[in-house]
Amino acid sequence: MPLHEFQCQACEHVFDELIRSEQERRAVACPSCGTKDVARQVSVFAARSEAPAAKAPAQPGGCGRCGDPAGPCGW
Numbered sequence: 001m002p003l004h005e006f007q008c009q010a011c012e013h014v015f016d017e018l019i020r021s022e023q024e025r026r027a028v029a030c031p032s033c034g035t036k037d038v039a040r041q042v043s044v045f046a047a048r049s050e051a052p053a054a055k056a057p058a059q060p061g062g063c064g065r066c067g068d069p070a071g072p073c074g075w
């Protein structure tokens with residue numbers, strides 16, 4: 001699913017962005033205030049499909065943001 005939910009760290013605006021590449025992810029900006037200080041939200045659907053029940057969804061990856069220890073996190 002290339003559609004990710006983000007929350008702006010400046011104005012707390014929540015929005016969805018279609019992310020198909022690293023370049024697009026880095027270019028994500030808040031549509032409300034324009035800042036690029038946004039945090040990706042982990043959807044319930046993604047957490048359920050990617051992590052087994054025994055694995056706490058609160059455990060982030062090495063980067064502390066992507067939530068996928070095995071993923072190529074560029075955060």
Ligand SMILES: [Zn+2]
Pocket residue numbers: 008009010011012013030031032033034035
């Ligand atoms: Zn904003």
